[in-house]
Amino acid sequence: MTNTTRRVTRALLSVSDKTGLIEFARALAARGVELVSTGGTAKAIAATGLKVKDVSDLTGFPEMMDGRVKTLHPKVHGGLLAIRDNAEHADAMKKHGIAPIDLLVVNLYPFEATVDKGAGFEDCIENIDIGGPAMIRAAAKNHDDVAVVVEAQDYKAVLDELAHNDGATTLALRRRLAAKAYARTAAYDAAISNWFNRQLEIDAPDFRAFGGRLIQSLRYGENPHQTAAFYATPDRRPGVSTARQLQGKELSYNNINDTDAAYECIGEFDAKRTAACVIVKHANPCGVAEGPDLVTAYRKALACDSTSAFGGIIAMNRALDADTAREITKIFTEVIIAPDASEEAIAIIGGKKNLRLLLAGSLPDPRAPGLTAKTVAGGLLVQSRDNAVVDDMTFKVVTKRAPTDAEMRDLKFAFRVAKHVKSNTIIYAKDLATVGIGAGQMSRVDSARIAARKAQDAAAELKLAEPLTKGSVVASDAFFPFADGMLACIEAGATAVVQPGGSMRDDEVIKAADEHGIAMVFTGTRHFRH
Numbered sequence: 001m002t003n004t005t006r007r008v009t010r011a012l013l014s015v016s017d018k019t020g021l022i023e024f025a026r027a028l029a030a031r032g033v034e035l036v037s038t039g040g041t042a043k044a045i046a047a048t049g050l051k052v053k054d055v056s057d058l059t060g061f062p063e064m065m066d067g068r069v070k071t072l073h074p075k076v077h078g079g080l081l082a083i084r085d086n087a088e089h090a091d092a093m094k095k096h097g098i099a100p101i102d103l104l105v106v107n108l109y110p111f112e113a114t115v116d117k118g119a120g121f122e123d124c125i126e127n128i129d130i131g132g133p134a135m136i137r138a139a140a141k142n143h144d145d146v147a148v149v150v151e152a153q154d155y156k157a158v159l160d161e162l163a164h165n166d167g168a169t170t171l172a173l174r175r176r177l178a179a180k181a182y183a184r185t186a187a188y189d190a191a192i193s194n195w196f197n198r199q200l201e202i203d204a205p206d207f208r209a210f211g212g213r214l215i216q217s218l219r220y221g222e223n224p225h226q227t228a229a230f231y232a233t234p235d236r237r238p239g240v241s242t243a244r245q246l247q248g249k250e251l252s253y254n255n256i257n258d259t260d261a262a263y264e265c266i267g268e269f270d271a272k273r274t275a276a277c278v279i280v281k282h283a284n285p286c287g288v289a290e291g292p293d294l295v296t297a298y299r300k301a302l303a304c305d306s307t308s309a310f311g312g313i314i315a316m317n318r319a320l321d322a323d324t325a326r327e328i329t330k331i332f333t334e335v336i337i338a339p340d341a342s343e344e345a346i347a348i349i350g351g352k353k354n355l356r357l358l359l360a361g362s363l364p365d366p367r368a369p370g371l372t373a374k375t376v377a378g379g380l381l382v383q384s385r386d387n388a389v390v391d392d393m394t395f396k397v398v399t400k401r402a403p404t405d406a407e408m409r410d411l412k413f414a415f416r417v418a419k420h421v422k423s424n425t426i427i428y429a430k431d432l433a434t435v436g437i438g439a440g441q442m443s444r445v446d447s448a449r450i451a452a453r454k455a456q457d458a459a460a461e462l463k464l465a466e467p468l469t470k471g472s473v474v475a476s477d478a479f480f481p482f483a484d485g486m487l488a489c490i491e492a493g494a495t496a497v498v499q500p501g502g503s504m505r506d507d508e509v510i511k512a513a514d515e516h517g518i519a520m521v522f523t524g525t526r527h528f529r530h
Helices: 021-030 039-046 054-058 074-081 088-096 109-114 121-124 131-141 154-165 171-200 251-267 294-305 322-328 341-349 407-417 444-462 483-492 504-513
Strands: 011-016 036-037 105-106 147-149 213-218 228-232 242-249 273-279 284-291 313-316 332-337 355-361 369-378 380-382 426-429 436-440 473-476 496-499 518-524
Touching: 011 021, 011 039, 011 074, 011 131, 021 036, 021 039, 021 154, 036 039, 036 054, 054 074, 074 088, 074 131, 105 131, 109 121, 131 147, 131 242, 147 154, 147 171, 228 251, 242 341, 251 273, 251 284, 251 313, 251 332, 273 294, 284 294, 284 407, 284 436, 294 313, 294 322, 294 444, 322 341, 322 444, 322 518, 341 407, 407 426, 407 436, 407 473, 407 483, 407 496, 407 518, 426 444, 426 483, 436 444, 444 483, 483 504, 504 518
Parallel strands: 011 036, 011 105, 105 147, 313 332, 332 355, 473 496, 496 518
Antiparallel strands: 213 228, 242 355, 273 284, 273 313, 369 380, 426 436, 426 473
16 A cells, blocks of 8 residues: 555444543544444434434444344445455445445443343343444454544544544554454453353363453563563452552562462451461462451461561451551562551551552452463463362361361361462461461472471571471371371471372371371362462
């Protein structure tokens, strides 16, 4: 093409979200652009006194079938798809009375929002847009001649171009808008297909699509040489993607990843039952505790590994209060996330200008279904979320000695935490607090020994006579393949063990536990986290 600008003489507008519509329509009309519209959009424009042609006048057919058929017509799609410099296309337009459409403005029926509010099956079906995606894809394909806008935030860019180019758009803008348009219809179709799969209980559909809306471009990814961006999916799960950031620097890729890990873990602790705190470093909890109040829970969690907690992420299951805020600000922390915060707590955190404070409104439901995805070379691994929770499990005693009530309480706490620590996982716990965490080791024995060593370091820092693993309980995310891992835990001072069970050598491990007089329970549920 020699001329890459295209004058806008006719625009078709059909929007569900009417934010900014009237101002945009007025600006187009002021430039002499003919306005064509549909249904409620046409009524909204006409109500302001602007001249607008109903699409039924353009097509010669009325809207029918409850609005399902209105824009699926050659006079619409011909106007969008005709190549202006193609003589054959021009002759066809003239022969069939098809007028060119130079600008298409469509935002789709609110399918995602309809699903999000819990609407019934038929309501969701009726909010699947058909004509909108068809027009968007047609206009985007013919971007050499047509500009397509799929959300209100791009109105300004179009108006600026019209002002700078004597009523025309540039090819560069049209291509950018076309790329966005295809991404929007792809995300829309992904939301619909995934909703259908859930309704039909199809776990492995032949095709799987995911789509998201940009939340923010990030400075870089895990490392400075990697690019990154953060997207929101239709799954409106409370957490870092839905939270309101009150202050602090922009979140980084690693901040977002770690904050998600912290908030998913804190979701395991019912705020009505107990106050709880989770401290995360590099996607693994380095301290978790329950307490009668948040400040107590925080102090107990910090005591597990105060060295790793430096520069960490802190999650609370209740509204952040002033006492806890003061305590947290005594050391360097990257992010605090909680359902809410008191005004006094917000003011205290405000004294640390780089400390991010995020308020998520509520806690994620650990039982809620959902999907997680991970990329591998040339593919995606997709699985259902690990929504198994301790409160729904049966703890089966397999040793001669049963756990005491206090041990059982701590065993349940420890296994609750183990779900959120990278495998191989060993969690020592005492008095509803982690006292040693071994994460991500290739050997379960190594995890047990590293966690015990961290407990020794913590004891030295706290000037304790012995590490808190003495008299603790221990949780393993998966079975002990041999007795050696459990024996390392016993050596560290553990008196009771919880593990899934299921090893070929379970009898050997149980026998070793009996020989040392410790209690052991099986859950039958494994919590690998890779």
